[in-house]
Amino acid sequence: MTGSCIFAQSGGPTAVINASAYGVIKTALEAAEITNVYGAANGIVGILSDRLYDMSREDAYELSLLPNTPSSELGSCRYKLKSAGDDESDYIKLLDVFRRLDVRYFFYNGGNDSMDTCNKISRYLQSVNYECRVIGIPKTIDNDLCGTDHCPGFGSAAKYIATSVAEIYKDNYVYDTGSVTVVETMGRHAGWLAGSAALAGLAGCAPDLVYLPEVVFDMDRFIADVTAIYQAKKKCLIVASEGIAYADGSFVSEAKTSSTDGFNHAQLGGLAAILADAIKQRTGAKVRGIELSLLQRAAAHLASKTDADEAFAVGEFAVRQAISGATDKMVAIQRGDGAYAAELTLEPLSVAANNEKKVPRNWINADGNGVTREFFDYALPLIQGEPERVLENGLPRYARLKKILA
Amino acid sequence: MTGSCIFAQSGGPTAVINASAYGVIKTALEAAEITNVYGAANGIVGILSDRLYDMSREDAYELSLLPNTPSSELGSCRYKLKSAGDDESDYIKLLDVFRRLDVRYFFYNGGNDSMDTCNKISRYLQSVNYECRVIGIPKTIDNDLCGTDHCPGFGSAAKYIATSVAEIYKDNYVYDTGSVTVVETMGRHAGWLAGSAALAGLAGCAPDLVYLPEVVFDMDRFIADVTAIYQAKKKCLIVASEGIAYADGSFVSEAKTSSTDGFNHAQLGGLAAILADAIKQRTGAKVRGIELSLLQRAAAHLASKTDADEAFAVGEFAVRQAISGATDKMVAIQRGDGAYAAELTLEPLSVAANNEKKVPRNWINADGNGVTREFFDYALPLIQGEPERVLENGLPRYARLKKILA
Numbered sequence: 001m002t003g004s005c006i007f008a009q010s011g012g013p014t015a016v017i018n019a020s021a022y023g024v025i026k027t028a029l030e031a032a033e034i035t036n037v038y039g040a041a042n043g044i045v046g047i048l049s050d051r052l053y054d055m056s057r058e059d060a061y062e063l064s065l066l067p068n069t070p071s072s073e074l075g076s077c078r079y080k081l082k083s084a085g086d087d088e089s090d091y092i093k094l095l096d097v098f099r100r101l102d103v104r105y106f107f108y109n110g111g112n113d114s115m116d117t118c119n120k121i122s123r124y125l126q127s128v129n130y131e132c133r134v135i136g137i138p139k140t141i142d143n144d145l146c147g148t149d150h151c152p153g154f155g156s157a158a159k160y161i162a163t164s165v166a167e168i169y170k171d172n173y174v175y176d177t178g179s180v181t182v183v184e185t186m187g188r189h190a191g192w193l194a195g196s197a198a199l200a201g202l203a204g205c206a207p208d209l210v211y212l213p214e215v216v217f218d219m220d221r222f223i224a225d226v227t228a229i230y231q232a233k234k235k236c237l238i239v240a241s242e243g244i245a246y247a248d249g250s251f252v253s254e255a256k257t258s259s260t261d262g263f264n265h266a267q268l269g270g271l272a273a274i275l276a277d278a279i280k281q282r283t284g285a286k287v288r289g290i291e292l293s294l295l296q297r298a299a300a301h302l303a304s305k306t307d308a309d310e311a312f313a314v315g316e317f318a319v320r321q322a323i324s325g326a327t328d329k330m331v332a333i334q335r336g337d338g339a340y341a342a343e344l345t346l347e348p349l350s351v352a353a354n355n356e357k358k359v360p361r362n363w364i365n366a367d368g369n370g371v372t373r374e375f376f377d378y379a380l381p382l383i384q385g386e387p388e389r390v391l392e393n394g395l396p397r398y399a400r401l402k403k404i405l406a
Numbered sequence: 407m408t409g410s411c412i413f414a415q416s417g418g419p420t421a422v423i424n425a426s427a428y429g430v431i432k433t434a435l436e437a438a439e440i441t442n443v444y445g446a447a448n449g450i451v452g453i454l455s456d457r458l459y460d461m462s463r464e465d466a467y468e469l470s471l472l473p474n475t476p477s478s479e480l481g482s483c484r485y486k487l488k489s490a491g492d493d494e495s496d497y498i499k500l501l502d503v504f505r506r507l508d509v510r511y512f513f514y515n516g517g518n519d520s521m522d523t524c525n526k527i528s529r530y531l532q533s534v535n536y537e538c539r540v541i542g543i544p545k546t547i548d549n550d551l552c553g554t555d556h557c558p559g560f561g562s563a564a565k566y567i568a569t570s571v572a573e574i575y576k577d578n579y580v581y582d583t584g585s586v587t588v589v590e591t592m593g594r595h596a597g598w599l600a601g602s603a604a605l606a607g608l609a610g611c612a613p614d615l616v617y618l619p620e621v622v623f624d625m626d627r628f629i630a631d632v633t634a635i636y637q638a639k640k641k642c643l644i645v646a647s648e649g650i651a652y653a654d655g656s657f658v659s660e661a662k663t664s665s666t667d668g669f670n671h672a673q674l675g676g677l678a679a680i681l682a683d684a685i686k687q688r689t690g691a692k693v694r695g696i697e698l699s700l701l702q703r704a705a706a707h708l709a710s711k712t713d714a715d716e717a718f719a720v721g722e723f724a725v726r727q728a729i730s731g732a733t734d735k736m737v738a739i740q741r742g743d744g745a746y747a748a749e750l751t752l753e754p755l756s757v758a759a760n761n762e763k764k765v766p767r768n769w770i771n772a773d774g775n776g777v778t779r780e781f782f783d784y785a786l787p788l789i790q791g792e793p794e795r796v797l798e799n800g801l802p803r804y805a806r807l808k809k810i811l812a
Contacts, residue, residue, distance in 0.1 A: 012580075013576075013577060013580045041582070042581070042582040045582060069576070070573050070576045070577065071573075071576035071577045071579065071580045072580050075579070075580065075581070075582055076580045076581055077581065077582065078581070159800060159801075162801055163707050163801060163802060164701055164705075166801060166802060166804075167476050167477075167700075167701060167704035167705055167706060167707070167802075168700055168701070168704060170419075170475070170476050170477035170704060170804070171419060171476065171477045171700045171703065171704040172700075173477065173481070174418075174419045174477045174478050174481065174482045175448070175481070175482055175483065175484070176447070176448040176451060176481055176483065181700075199799075199801065200801070202798070202799045202801055203798075203799075203801040203802055203803070203804060204804060204806065205804075273679075288699070288700070290697070290699045290700060290701070291696070291697070293694070293696045294573075294574055294577045294578075294587075294694070294696060295570055295573060295574070295696070295701075297577065298573035298574060298576060298577040299570075299573055300573060301569050301573070301708060302707060302708075304800065380799060380800070383799075383800040383801070384799075384800040385800065386797070386800075391792070392608070392609075393605075393608045393609075393786060393789075393790075394565060394710065394786070394789040394790040394791065394792075395565075395568055395569060395572060395605065395606070395608055395609040395789070396569060396572060396573075396609055397609070398572075398576070398609060398610060398611075400610065
């Protein structure tokens with residue numbers, strides 16, 4: 001089928017999401033079946049507001065720098081499409097754009113919500129008999145998409161976290177005095193990112209305790225764990241996911257301080273500060289909280305080559321498969337049982353939409369404060385290799401797109 | 407003069423302080439004049455408590471990995487020597503160790519306080535007619551040592567900060583909604599680190615506002631600066647040194663919250679959280695605070711080759727000059743007027759001891775919220791180049807020393 005294509009990015013960015021953009025854009029620009037390649041500004045919102053960039057107007061060299069460029073270069077959104085049954089207005093607008101530009105290929109790069117959006121659009125277009133191939137392209141540092149072995153973006157975030165935790169470990173031992181450090185990772189619903197901190201152990205820098213949201217958090221047990229380690233060696237390095245929660249389901253990060261005056265006050269700091277404060281109050285140790293914050297999803301300078309290559313490949317594969325007739329699918333990554341190799345497949349969009357893949361309980365140790373061999377075997381291949389980086393002045397040279405509206 | 411040498415590390419670590427260690431240890435092990443090479447555990451404290459490692463027992467390959475290894479591999483201290491006139495006991499202990507091991511060379515790697523320690527030891531040894539060559543080797547990410555153009559450690563921290571700020575900048579633009587981000591750097595007394603964030607502008611990612619401790623901070627003016635930028639473009643990226651202070655000299659980071667209930671409560675978060683909260687309360691913008699924390703001094707994975715090479719060179723130079731007869735000096739780095747080239751010199755220890763070099767006021771803009779061309783010209787050469795890194799499993803391979811006590 002011949003026609004135009006629209007590519008859009010959605011949800012939180014990753015260090016390599018633009019490698020997928022490059023995979024789609026390059027392949028689409030080269031494909032005889034695709035007449036025009038549009039990039040939507042800010043995901044689905046850009047389609048609904050008619051902000052589409054003509055990717056054929058971009059310089060080929062600048063496009064080739066996309067894999068080195070962090071964040072979502074076209075802009076992203078967190079826009080939840082209503083179901084067409086409840087409110088058809090967005091769908092009518094979108095169909096109007098698709099018809100006007102003869103869009104026959106739609107590629108949406110995102111996480112769970114984005115696959116849901118993709119799914120809704122695909123079903124709507126089918127319901128009105130508008131022929132269009134719709135393919136979802138996975139990404140998320142959280143690595144919580146179902147239907148795929150792992151998600152592009154996770155490997156680079158894991159490499160950043162493991163490397164940073166190794167560096168923090170070394171720093172934590174610099175003085176001969178007691179010190180406790182708490183590192184907070186992202187991952188509100190799944191512990192893939194927190195767990196990846198344990199990989200620092202392969203550099204001789206294992207965190208002592210790792211807490212994932214898959215296990216109910218107990219503050220007393222936590223303090224006991226930390227105290228035992230601190231008393232034994234005057235040092236303790238803790239990694240915790242922002243998503244850890246108490247038995248009643250409330251996030252530890254939402255705890256209010258219980259000040260001595262009896263009033264409750266919201267904390268300015270996040271989870272790391274809250275845990276650091278709890279340790280300090282109950283052990284007297286010198287404690288530091290470190291939140292890896294945006295850096296863990298933006299650190300293109302420490303991307304995994306395996307991840308960057310796969311991120312490109314899923315974009316390229318999406319376009320090739322759509323041209324061959326695939327639609328209503330998400331690209332997924334599978335791995336075999338032997339030496340690590342990624343195989344790309346197509347899965348139903350509905351598999352990923354609105355589901356969350358957790359770390360299996362048996363990949364977390366019995367005490368719920370570390371990960372097992374299975375986790376290492378899973379995650380280690382994903383952080384391998386260092387992509388070539390283009391630098392100018394000792395600083396990253398990012399893609400500079402013209403972003404000319406179509 | 408023939409005899410043993412002691413090398414020790416002091417003060418806060420840097421990403422390349424172990425490159426200086428390697429420069430000293432390798433050169434000393436190869437020198438005919440030096441009979442034994444000892445590394446002190448935890449700086450001067452290791453000498454006073456007789457914890458000296460025999461560096462000749464280390465594997466040469468492991469030693470060669472020191473430049474890749476962050477933090478102070480021998481351990482550091484923050485121990486302030488009393489003046490010998492007030493309390494001679496530490497000096498007597500130290501002299502006893504020096505005599506027993508025939509120590510004739512002493513190399514101390516640190517910042518202002520360490521140069522003061524060096525100076526006191528050197529004068530004491532002279533006063534008791536114990537011949538020993540004493541050389542201070544500079545290091546500090548804060549870059550605030552007098553007598554040297556810049557300090558080993560600063561270039562790598564600056565490269566980390568500029569690169570991370572560029573990545574944060576990209577992330578800050580990912581959504582089409584308003585967002586303000588505040589990044590906190592180290593540098594309690596001088597703004598070299600905060601200023602280096604401005605280098606991200608060369609990657610097209612300039613922070614909008616940069617605050618250095620050299621300029622008195624005014625919260626109302628700060629809010630006005632942020633508001634003006636935020637209103638114009640819905641985005642604002644701010645970098646501030648942890649050391650910014652009000653006109654009365656009090657650190658902004660020490661502010662107490664003034665909660666609605668009228669009670670004052672100490673903040674858990676640091677400066678970034680305090681500024682973020684102030685912006686949020688007074689503009690209603692979505693704000694995120696990011697503290698670069700220990701990572702800026704430990705990020706060996708993003709070291710500057712220029713910095714790492716100079717860190718090695720100052721260590722090597724210290725040993726060579728001491729063998730040639732120099733004593734009571736600090737190694738310093740000078741640069742000429744043309745293309746960047748580092749020339750090593752020896753300066754009196756007293757020049758660096760307990761002084762602090764500030765960013766010149768005319769390297770900061772008139773409004774006190776950014777740096778000028780002079781700052782760029784100064785800092786840019788120091789972040790150039792990427793050292794080769796040894797990796798295993800996609801993770802840094804750090805030196806593994808045996809640390810055998812002598």
